Structures are given as structure tokens and as C-alpha cells.
Amino acid sequence: MDVYSFMFYSWAGxxxxxxxxxxxxxxxxxxxxxxxxxCMSHAAFAGALAGIIMRIxxxxxxxxxxxxxxxxxxxxxxxxEIKADTTLGIIFTSSLGLSxxxxxxxxxxxxxxxRFLWGNILTVSDTDLxxxxxxxxxxxxxxxxxxxxxxxLIFNRIIAASTGIPAKQIYYLVLFLCGAAITASIKAVxxxxxFALIVNPAAAAYQITYDLKKLFLLSSIFGxxxxxxxxxxxxxxxxxxxxxxxLCSVLIFxxxxxxxxxxxxxxx
Amino acid sequence: MKNLVLENVTxxxxxxxxxxxxxxxxQAGESxxxxxPNGAGKTTLLNLINGLINxxxxxxxxxxVIVNPASSRKIQLITGYVPQNFETDPRIPVLTGTVVxxxxxxxxxxxxxxxxxxxxxxxxxxxxxxxxHLFMRPFGQISGGERQKAMIAxxxxxxxxxxxxxxxxxxxxxxxxxxxxxIIKRWQEERGSTMLIVSHESTVIEKMCDRVVYxxxxxIVLKExxxxxx
Numbered sequence: 468m469d470v471y472s473f474m475f476y477s478w479a480g481x482x483x484x485x486x487x488x489x490x491x492x493x494x495x496x497x498x499x500x501x502x503x504x505x506c507m508s509h510a511a512f513a514g515a516l517a518g519i520i521m522r523i524x525x526x527x528x529x530x531x532x533x534x535x536x537x538x539x540x541x542x543x544x545x546x547x548e549i550k551a552d553t554t555l556g557i558i559f560t561s562s563l564g565l566s567x568x569x570x571x572x573x574x575x576x577x578x579x580x581x582r583f584l585w586g587n588i589l590t591v592s593d594t595d596l597x598x599x600x601x602x603x604x605x606x607x608x609x610x611x612x613x614x615x616x617x618x619x620l621i622f623n624r625i626i627a628a629s630t631g632i633p634a635k636q637i638y639y640l641v642l643f644l645c646g647a648a649i650t651a652s653i654k655a656v657x658x659x660x661x662f663a664l665i666v667n668p669a670a671a672a673y674q675i676t677y678d679l680k681k682l683f684l685l686s687s688i689f690g691x692x693x694x695x696x697x698x699x700x701x702x703x704x705x706x707x708x709x710x711x712x713x714l715c716s717v718l719i720f721x722x723x724x725x726x727x728x729x730x731x732x733x734x735x
Numbered sequence: 736m737k738n739l740v741l742e743n744v745t746x747x748x749x750x751x752x753x754x755x756x757x758x759x760x761x762q763a764g765e766s767x768x769x770x771x772p773n774g775a776g777k778t779t780l781l782n783l784i785n786g787l788i789n790x791x792x793x794x795x796x797x798x799x800v801i802v803n804p805a806s807s808r809k810i811q812l813i814t815g816y817v818p819q820n821f822e823t824d825p826r827i828p829v830l831t832g833t834v835v836x837x838x839x840x841x842x843x844x845x846x847x848x849x850x851x852x853x854x855x856x857x858x859x860x861x862x863x864x865x866x867x868h869l870f871m872r873p874f875g876q877i878s879g880g881e882r883q884k885a886m887i888a889x890x891x892x893x894x895x896x897x898x899x900x901x902x903x904x905x906x907x908x909x910x911x912x913x914x915x916x917x918i919i920k921r922w923q924e925e926r927g928s929t930m931l932i933v934s935h936e937s938t939v940i941e942k943m944c945d946r947v948v949y950x951x952x953x954x955i956v957l958k959e960x961x962x963x964x965x
Contacts, residue, residue: 497827497828499824612845612846613845614848615837615840615843615848616840616845618829618833618837619837619840621827621828621829622823622827622829622833622834622837622874623821623823625787625818626816626818626837627837628787628811629785629787629811629814629816629818630811630837630838630840630841630893631808631809631811631812631814631840631841631842632840632841633808633845673826673828676828677826677827677828677829677830677873678828678830679828679829682828729826
């Protein structure tokens with residue numbers, strides 16, 4: 468790969484990953500289900516490790532694991548027999564336990580497995596870009612097509628259901644898209660740091676506006692800015708890109724919180 | 736408009752019987768007040784009719800449709816529901832006008848958005864309830880009473896055949912209570928909708944309902960007509 472292609476892939480990866488994760492983040496943060504992101508990113512890591520051991524595409528196996536988590540999480544929390552945070556805790560610890568079990572089972576060097584934990588945006592391939600691009604388009608289409616239903620779900624899931632909209636199906640779609648976004652981003656930013664790109668840009672935008680359309684827009688800008696600023700810092704200081712991307716998103720969140728018009732309003 | 740029939744309905748939640756052998760028949764256009772102590776199963780009864788929860792045994796009929804998970808969306812489209820006053824995140828990114836408009840989201844269907852006519856209709860209903868000024872205000876920032884008015888406006892926006900109201904006046908001032916109960920009653924009579932109201936306030940129930948039902952420990956212990964009605 469020549470230096471221009473390498474730069475293109477890295478910047479395109481940063482923009483697409485930032486955009487995809489920050490859009491999903493708005494739904495996850497405003498619905499108050501942020502821990503789902505942590506849970507799914509760990510499940511994706513366990514899935515990727517299983518894929519490496521079984522010699523199948525790790526991104527594919529990571530997606531299958533995320534999909535299973537989404538399929539369990541939705542109905543179990545819906546039934547109300549077990550609280551959603553308890554379900555998440557059980558899935559989280561299972562994924563983590565499975566990851567610790569699978570990591571030593573990788574034949575030879577463990578670096579291929581660890582790559583999915585830390586991620587490396589500088590090594591994204593055209594296939595990785597295509598996957599994150601497809602997921603990004605899917606997320607964008609879903610947000611535009613189901614905007615009013617998503618808005619009502621954010622407001623209150625029971626009231627959304629009582630209105631006669633397909634609340635359950637759209638909630639499951641959000642969980643599915645969250646899994647897809649995490650899987651698509653895991654190679655670029657890693658299973659641990661992808662959570663920063665999901666929560667921080669949305670949480671930063673949430674400090675600024677009450678308007679859901681602006682929230683999606685601002686979160687996208689913050690997500691893309693986190694990816695690009697992080698990548699720029701990585702080039703500048705010659706360090707791995709995952710950490711500066713996460714830290715840039717934290718900086719954006721802190722800045723948004725300090726200058727938050729909502730905070731000033733509530734302080735009055 | 737729809738009749739409502741509950742035949743020997745039992746609901747179990749977390750291994751506890753919440754409603755036990757409920758039999759109730761409501762004529763189309765009739766309004767029923769539901770009384771009872773806390774934990775008697777009043778809210779469960781409304782959620783049940785709205786298809787939000789499932790029942791263990793018995794049968795619920797709305798018109799000729801049996802309420803079950805397969806038909807719940809069909810039922811929800813014709814049912815306006817005002818829940819008990821609920822806590823919400825003060826920073827929630829949803830405007831009060833959007834909450835009122837959401838009453839018609841089910842009937843609008845997917846991929847369609849409220850047009851100017853529906854927005855005008857929402858503003859008209861909000862004007863009747865004296866909350867037009869809240870249209871662009873975040874829902875989380877308005878008072879408990881204003882939230883209840885917005886939820887009533889949302890239910891009326893839906894133009895339901897069955898109206899389910901759960902403690903709709905608990906946070907509303909005495910002055911507004913009179914006006915709003917008049918608006919709801921007039922609206923219900925004009926359209927011939929069936930109405931069930933859970934309330935602790937006997938004066939409201941007396942004014943708005945044809946019959947009362949008293950629930951205790953998940954069972955109906957009393958059904959009475961209100962003097963001067965029916």
C-alpha cells in the first residue's frame with residue numbers, strides 16, 4: 468500500500484467510525500442504556516477471538532456474538548423478570564470470562580487477538596472500510612426513516628408502545644445496529660475504546676441541545692472530530708491512534724459540559 | 736365505537752396474582768370510574784386493556800377483537816392512554832409539542848410525519864387545555880401538572896375509541912381540574928368513546944362517569960351506577 472492509500476484509509480476510517488458510533492451513541496445515551504455499548508464491545512472482542520481460533524473472519528464472528536447479545540438482551544429486559552442492568556452484568560462478565568478463556572487458546576502470537584482489544588486505525592483495509600461504510604449507511608437510513616419512532620422510544624418505551632408504533636421492533640433494531648456499529652469499528656479503535664466513541668460524542672451533544680435533530684448532528688460532528696483529531700495526534704506524536712481518539716472525545720465532552728447552556732439553566 | 740368485555744381475567748406478575756377473576760362489561764360510549772386502595776390492581780387493569788401486559792387466564796374483548804400479544808398494536812391504535820404522572824429526565828431531548836403530536840404517530844404509520852394540519856390540530860387541543868405556550872418547551876422542564884395536561888392532549892390527539900385515564904388530575908390545580916374534566920367529558924360524549932378513569936377523587940368520578948367499579952386486592956368488590964346517570 469502506498470503512502471497516499473494508507474493516509475486515505477486511515478482518515479476515511481476515522482471519519483466513518485466516528486460518524487457511525489456517534490449516531491448510535493445518541494440513541495444509546497438518550498435511552499439510558501449506555502452500558503449496552505460496554506457489554507456489546509466485550510462480546511465483540513470475545514467473538515473476534517473465537518473467530519481467530521476457528522479460522523473464520525473475526526469481524527463476522529464478532530458480529531454474530533453481538534447479535535446474540537442483542538437477541539438475549541431485548542426480550543429478557545422486556546419480560547421484566549430480571550432487571551436490564553442485571554442482565555447486562557451477567558452478559559458482560561460472561562463475555563469477559565470467555566475472552567480470558569479464548570485468548571490463551573490462540574495458536575502462536577497473541578498479537579492478532581490483542582489487536583481487536585486495542586484496535587489500530589492505521590491498518591484498516593478496503594474490506595474494513597467497506598464494512599464500516601455499509602453499517603454507517605444502514606444507521607443513517609434507520610435514523611432518517613424511523614426518526615419519530617426513535618424520538619418516542621427515547622421519551623418513554625411504555626408510552627411509545629401504547630401509541631401503537633412497533634416500539635419493540637424498533638428498540639431491537641437499535642440494539643442490532645449498536646452491535647453492527649461496534650463490530651464494524653472494532654478493528655479500527657478496538658473493543659475497549661469503541662465505547663468512548665459511542666458514549667462521549669453523544670454525551671457532549673446532550674450537554675448542548677434539547678432538539679433531537681441537532682443532537683444527532685452535533686454528535687456526528689463531535690464523533691468525526693474525535694476520530695480526526697485523535698488520528699492527527701497519533702501522526703504528530705507517533706503513538707497508536709486508539710488512545711488519542713478516545714481522549715479527544717473526552718476533551719470534547721469536558722468542553723461541552725463547561726460551556727453547556729443546559730447546565731447554566733439548571734444551575735439558576 | 737367499541738364494547739369492552741373482560742371475562743374471568745387473571746393476571747400474575749412476579750409470581751403474585753395482581754388481578755383475580757375480573758369480570759367487567761362496558762358498553763360503547765359508557766364511562767367507568769375505577770376506585771380502590773394502592774396496589775389493588777387499577778393501573779394493571781388499564782395496562783391490560785391497552786395490551787401492554789399479558790393475562791394468564793380469561794378473555795378480553797374490544798369490540799370483536801380478542802386482546803392478546805398478536806392484536807395488541809391493533810388495540811393500541813384505537814386506545815388513548817394517559818399514564819400516571821411519571822418522572823422523566825429534565826434534560827430529555829423531546830419537546831412538549833412533539834409529545835402531544837406523538838398521539839397520532841401510530842395512525843400515521845412508518846415513514847410519514849405530521850403535516851401542518853396535524854400540527855394545527857395539536858395546537859388547538861393544547862389551547863383548550865391552556866398549554867399552547869409549552870409547544871416548544873422541553874417536556875422534562877415543565878411542571879407535573881403541565882405534563883399531565885400534555886399527556887391528556889396527546890391522548891385526545893389520537894382520537895381514540897377507548898380512553899384510559901390513570902389518575903389524570905393528581906397534579907392539576909383545582910381550577911384547571913374543573914375545566915379539563917369538562918373538556919374530556921364533552922369530547923367523550925361528542926365522539927361516543929368508551930372511557931375508564933382511575934382516580935382517588937370522588938367528585939371527578941361522580942361528574943365524569945356513569946358507573947363506578949371498586950377494586951380491592953385484585954378483585955372487583957363493587958359495581959354501582961352513579962345516581963342520575965344511565
